[in-house]
Amino acid sequence: DTGVSQDPRHKITKRGQNVTFRCDPISEHNRLYWYRQTLGQGPEFLTYFQNEAQLEKSRLLSDRFSAERPKGSFSTLEIQRTEQGDSAMYLCASSLGGGRSGNEQFFGPGTRLTVL
Amino acid sequence: AQRVTQPEKLLSVFKGAPVELKCNYSYSGSPELFWYVQYSRQRLQLLLRHISRESIKGFTADLNKGETSFHLKKPFAQEEDSAMYYCALSGPSGGYNKLIFGAGTRLAVHP
8 A cells, every 4th residue: 555554543542641643654755744633523734744844833733742754754743641632533644745736635544542 | 714614514415416515715815725535434535626627526616716615516416425525725825735624514425
């Protein structure tokens, strides 16, 4: 499968624990995006990278959230001291470029986080 | 404020009936509009984008800047069109990078 992959697909954790998700983009894509989707809503933008540089972060991304893309390939999203409100589907997407003509984003299957 | 509104959570039609999924947006500038679709147990995927002006799986969408709308239409619905449909936009303030999604409309096509 040459599409975007995410690991794990499901994560159940207790409130206060830290969790880390991984996203592997399509290999030649230099842009990588993280979104969060709660029940009954569309995906909400969290952050994106161009290569290893994190270029934009949403106000939704509190200090407990951190994302990295150390070598411009895979990315990790860490949530510290999880809260029940963090329960959501976390989606990763990648694109070959940016701007108006190059921004088709390909989505991964998502990681479903449940915080008990 | 940048916003995408999909007023219907559920649209239920019979096979062969016309379909129109509504999308209205609020954005100052020249956004790019998209429709994404998610079939059961599949990932979110791009259906069409307004700059391409193409028909995909019989679906079309026209950008109406006066009404700030980007409704998705199909003249004759098929059962395999049953899915979750999301309207989204990207705009120059974000370098046409981040997508802003509506809440989605579930289309159910009955035999």
